[in-house]
Amino acid sequence: MTAVLTFIALLAGSIWVGGFVAIVVVARIARAQLDRPGQIAFFRALGRRYLVVGFCSLLVALGAGAALLAQRDWDATALAATVVAGALLAATVAGVAQARGMTRARARAVRAPDDPDLARRVRRGSVRAAVLRAMIGGLTLALLALAAVLAT
Numbered sequence: 001m002t003a004v005l006t007f008i009a010l011l012a013g014s015i016w017v018g019g020f021v022a023i024v025v026v027a028r029i030a031r032a033q034l035d036r037p038g039q040i041a042f043f044r045a046l047g048r049r050y051l052v053v054g055f056c057s058l059l060v061a062l063g064a065g066a067a068l069l070a071q072r073d074w075d076a077t078a079l080a081a082t083v084v085a086g087a088l089l090a091a092t093v094a095g096v097a098q099a100r101g102m103t104r105a106r107a108r109a110v111r112a113p114d115d116p117d118l119a120r121r122v123r124r125g126s127v128r129a130a131v132l133r134a135m136i137g138g139l140t141l142a143l144l145a146l147a148a149v150l151a152t
Helices: 002-033 036-069 076-111 116-151
Strands: none
Touching: 002 036, 002 116, 036 076, 036 116, 076 116
16 A cells, blocks of 8 residues: 555656646746736636646645555654645645736736836735745755655
């Protein structure tokens, strides 16, 4: 059973990390190639479709990891992995909510390009989005490192 859970955790984790990296690449290309309304439409569609794949893979990876943790003695590393996993899940949920809000704000900014207050809010939201993405990436790497320690 451990081998099956390990395989599931690795597969789901690979999908999560691969998707995270792919979105960074796709975002840079889309911003360079599409006009603002095209970017908004593209990212809205990408977000809706990828949410199912990415979020489900994260949940499956976390579930398999929890099942693997249940098979071993509890220690500080297991506690750290649990805390980091919870923080990653919370940051991801916050990131999804923030991304949806940014899509709406950017769409309003396109319709009202001369509204400096709205432009300021979009810029601040963009900074928050970058911080959230960095947190999600850092927490993902931390959890992978903890998983490697736990697997030894």
